[in-house]
């Protein structure tokens with residue numbers, strides 16, 4: 001395997017994009033990444049498109065074939081990758097392996113999702129279709145419901161409180177307010193979402209014990225990266241970001257079949273593999289994008305990847321260790337909570353945000369000073385398919 | 397009352413209980429299973445009161461949880477409750493078999509648990 005670097009990265013602002021369809025968004029994010037890499041009118045050899053729901057939500061299939069045509073990348077190889085909310089990281093992994101093997105030199109990976117075409121209850125049903133058809137789905141379980149059941153157990157076992165979750169929500173929305181690509185751009189106050197008269201209206205329970213502000217929004221959006229072998233990075237202008245490690249692991253489909261349902265084994269294994277490949281340890285990481293589709297997941301993943309011991313993630317939030325300027329800044333982008341969660345785009349967007357951090361090209365108020373190594377976790381299903389990347393700032 | 401129509405699978409080699417069905421045992425990869433029916437009451441493992449419901453539900457909220465039967469079978473089901481305070485982890489639930497959802501105009505049956513007071 002030869003080392004692979006990210007030589008271009010691009011995103012479009014997430015949110016409700018009424019004027020754009022899925023193909024528009026995939027095209028715009030791809031063009032941003034192609035331009036960022038300085039490819040001009042040059043092409044790529046292969047395209048991997050991450051998308052979870054075009055078939056169900058937009059009545060369109062084979063989006064990768066449509067995209068290469070639209071971008072005039074013909075006759076590049078092209079395929080769509082569907083791996084639930086981990087589709088983005090899966091597509092990057094496939095692009096990475098294609099370049100690492102020596103088969104392709106230049107690869108475009110783009111992830112996108114158009115979720116606001118359908119009503120909220122259709123979108124909820126679409127996401128719930130990942131659950132087990134006869135043992136879970138029929139009961140009306142939703143992904144927030146799964147997270148609610150997980151939160152109840154995590155609270156009982158580790159003493160995580162609603163207050164800890166609120167702190168994660170406030171932190172991530174504060175950062176999202178600084179991010180022009182974020183869906184949710186408003187700050188929230190403690191009083192506005194807890195213990196006040198208006199908090200009952202503002203922040204109702206969604207899936208007890210989780211409230212509205214514990215849950216990511218339903219978003220449209222897309223993000224893209226360009227991959228190339230490390231020995232060709234001199235041809236590109238931007239500081240190369242090396243994919244130093246990756247890992248992927250799976251777990252049981254249903255929560256009930258896990259010996260300890262609070263143990264996110266696939267997160268632990270994916271991160272361990274990534275650390276091993278990168279020859280790094282958790283303390284070597286300067287910035288992380290974790291999959292906070294629900295506030296509890298940011299806390300749980302921060303423990304499972306090894307930043308904190310099990311049961312100490314909540315305390316770390318309390319002490320400000322996960323804020324910008326803290327021991328390990330987590331979700332400086334605002335995370336899924338504020339950036340939004342267009343499911344097929346998320347895994348790519350996390351990597352784009354880390355690329356920007358490691359190139360030191362973000363405005364001061366959201367740049368992790370001197371960051372060299374970054375980590376991502378992209379969490380599929382309810383933790384039954386998880387990918388992690390470790391990125392390292394490369395030298396020209 | 398309708399009979400609970402759930403089949404769990406006990407590995408003939410190592411005894412591990414599975415629900416739902418697998419083609420190879422999660423513990424020993426064995427391929428032969430004895431079919432087992434869940435027995436007795438069930439103990440509540442975890443639950444959530446869900447408000448934002450998917451397509452096909454008219455309720456304002458539902459309670460969904462996971463419970464363990466007396467013979468070790470663990471399964472998800474809906475729970476009859478009005479507020480989270482009605483339920484406590486570890487409490488005993490009585491399983492029933494009833495309509496849990498309507499999909500494409502068809503009644504779908506599943507587990508409905510009732511707290512034993």
Ligand SMILES: [Zn+2]
Nearest residue numbers: 407410421424
């Ligand atoms: Zn077995």
